[in-house]
Amino acid sequence: MHNYYADRLFTALERGEPGPGQLLVAAPGMLDDTFARSVILIIEHNEQMTFGVNLTKRSELAVYNVMPDWISAVAKPQALYIGGPVNQQSVVGVGRTRQGVRFDEHPQINRLANRLAHIDLRSDPEEVAQLVDGMRLFAGYCEWAPGQLDGEIERGDWYVAPALPGDVIMPARADLWGDVMRRQPMPLPLFSTYPAEVTEN
Template sequence: MSEIFADRLFNGMEREEPAAGKLLVAAPGMQSTAFSRTVVLLLEHDANTTFGVDLAHRMDIAVANVLPDWVDCISKPQAMYAGGPVSPQSAVGVCVTKPDLDINSRPYFKKLANRLALVDLGAPPSEVKADITGMRMFIGYAEWSPGQLDEEIAAGEWYVAPCLPSDVTAAGSVDIWGDVMRRQAMPLPLFSTFPARLGEN
């Protein structure tokens, strides 16, 4: 199945290089059910470290029950998101900054892309709130060992795409994977309704 829905599509596409601030979009028909229809925002990628958070899996846990001081910063729905299987006791914050803000001028932000930043959760939430238009809070993250992600991309398991601020703060009803697929070059939009499991319609 991966030969049909991953390798053949991937080999016919112009490839982007993974980097912090880019999206990893799970290929249609990915064999791993844990990552099916997953969209991962890369927070760091270099020769030694690669990790990111899954934007697509909202949890039934309110931010107010875990990190109440941050509730006023969080976009609706104000729920925690499952960032990934690694370090499930840790929280990761990603924000969308105001359009005119110089992200590098704020010590509590690490710039990921245009208007996207990783948030230092040790910062005062009131100061962060003044600089942002929205934020998501994640539990855990996804991580790859050195060279692992490059091998998976070469095998056609992931597509690399730019991230838009709206991907991070999308409403709970939005199919993020389908939305990201629809805005890519052909033929990926044709697969935007591809089910998580082939038996589903």
């Protein structure tokens, strides 16, 4: 699935536990185009399944063309992101809350981590816009069956790291994968510039 040292690198490191508000960072050299240099935000993790969205894949489709009511809440670039290969007809919302917003007072937002929320898209978009200082809309999601993600982490496909609220609304030109790798313990920062296409390096 990836080159010979990537799995050795990730399996040698102390493993975090996957859970809501955590990131799954793809191992350097992962060859699967679906997940190469991807950063998955975990939204739900329990005995039945794990569910999350890929923060790194922006589509060419403008939010205005598909869900115009949400445009006031969506951070630039205001494009639909591809959350994963599963059920791309459904849309998932994730956002960064404004300073001082209390999750327990607003049923429209479900806490994932500090200032990081899973947003109920059945809510009034204008109400949500008052609670967040930016959000993303994701078409589709990533899903793992019971035990599947644990096996992939054990194999060295993923590194588990805490998410920061700004990860979900990174600017268009940002390299989120490299940025997340740079803030991890050594030796992961050394791999932050690992090329997307090894053959081109």
